[in-house]
Amino acid sequence: MKTRTYLSLSIVALASLLTLSSLTAYGREPLQGQTTSPKLSDGETQALNAIDANPDPMAKLAGVAEFIKKFPTSSARIQLAERIAAEIAKTKDDAQAIALGEKARTIFTAEPELAIINKTLLDAYASANRPDDVFKLANEMMTRDPADIHVLIQMTFTGTAEVKRKNAKFAPQALQSGIKAIELIETDKKPANISDAAWAVNKSMLPQLYQQTAILNLVGGNAAEAKARLIKSTTLGPTDPSSFALLGLVINDEYLNLATSYKGMPEGTAKQEALKKLEALLDSIIDIYAHAAALATGRPEYEGLLQQVQGDLTSYYKFRHNQSVEGLQQLIDKYKVPAKP
Numbered sequence: 001m002k003t004r005t006y007l008s009l010s011i012v013a014l015a016s017l018l019t020l021s022s023l024t025a026y027g028r029e030p031l032q033g034q035t036t037s038p039k040l041s042d043g044e045t046q047a048l049n050a051i052d053a054n055p056d057p058m059a060k061l062a063g064v065a066e067f068i069k070k071f072p073t074s075s076a077r078i079q080l081a082e083r084i085a086a087e088i089a090k091t092k093d094d095a096q097a098i099a100l101g102e103k104a105r106t107i108f109t110a111e112p113e114l115a116i117i118n119k120t121l122l123d124a125y126a127s128a129n130r131p132d133d134v135f136k137l138a139n140e141m142m143t144r145d146p147a148d149i150h151v152l153i154q155m156t157f158t159g160t161a162e163v164k165r166k167n168a169k170f171a172p173q174a175l176q177s178g179i180k181a182i183e184l185i186e187t188d189k190k191p192a193n194i195s196d197a198a199w200a201v202n203k204s205m206l207p208q209l210y211q212q213t214a215i216l217n218l219v220g221g222n223a224a225e226a227k228a229r230l231i232k233s234t235t236l237g238p239t240d241p242s243s244f245a246l247l248g249l250v251i252n253d254e255y256l257n258l259a260t261s262y263k264g265m266p267e268g269t270a271k272q273e274a275l276k277k278l279e280a281l282l283d284s285i286i287d288i289y290a291h292a293a294a295l296a297t298g299r300p301e302y303e304g305l306l307q308q309v310q311g312d313l314t315s316y317y318k319f320r321h322n323q324s325v326e327g328l329q330q331l332i333d334k335y336k337v338p339a340k341p
Helices: 009-026 042-053 057-070 077-090 094-107 113-127 131-144 149-164 171-186 196-204 206-219 223-236 241-263 269-296 300-320 328-334
Strands: none
Touching (some): 042 057, 042 077, 057 077, 057 094, 077 094, 113 131, 113 149, 131 149, 149 196, 149 206, 171 196, 171 206, 206 223, 206 241, 223 241, 241 269, 241 300, 269 328, 300 328
């Protein structure tokens, strides 16, 4: 029996990185605001057209500041906040996006305009790997809306990404945020200010939220809860190899702990029962790692994960099959997702 796993928290790191990249694609998306154009004076319309025509984002923002100074009660304020949020969202340079967002916060200081700006600034902080700023702004936003699903998700992913960097400072709050986000999604409590399309995106992240909260539980020492959440994640997201790899890691640790106890047990019924449990755990690990290997094969973003999984998978399979790998590839192939026609 093996005494050490090839897998380590590097898989946790890889899983965090992969899911964070998914969140980045999801992030920097302005809030859904009004759906009808406000009634404007000719002066307001001309000023807005001039703002739109300016290609420089910071100059555009300066024009917005002048517009609000000149038309403080304009019905276009929300529309302007959404336009600036869109500028921030499409800005590829994190530093520039943050500069735009922080400047916009000095211009749009009233709700719900500020909420629109805060959302895209929060995502810019996350994209720039500035967790202190993420959680500072997130906590501010949560005082206004404790059920802000976007903020909850961003805190969950950011906190997990920091765990990957060996920084557990935000892990407890990230875990609680993830639990709350899962609760809101599973009870389908769609906020009024989110479109059906945006809510569908949030709901699609449920498997990843279970994975992230599993990682946070795992780092916090709660392996049983991590295992339960990873099982849920693999059920909801059956094509994500990182969740299967993490689940295999958790069960592998369970196996190694039992193997250590088994070695010191006296001969008898209890030891025989422990051996049966060890064999069952080992077969479960083999099956789960085969699943992970199948899903990771041919996907460059999972190459590192695949290499780590294959070591334990091959070793454990040979141990259970008289040092033979016959049938291993067929087991992996069984879990491959069929190519789309």
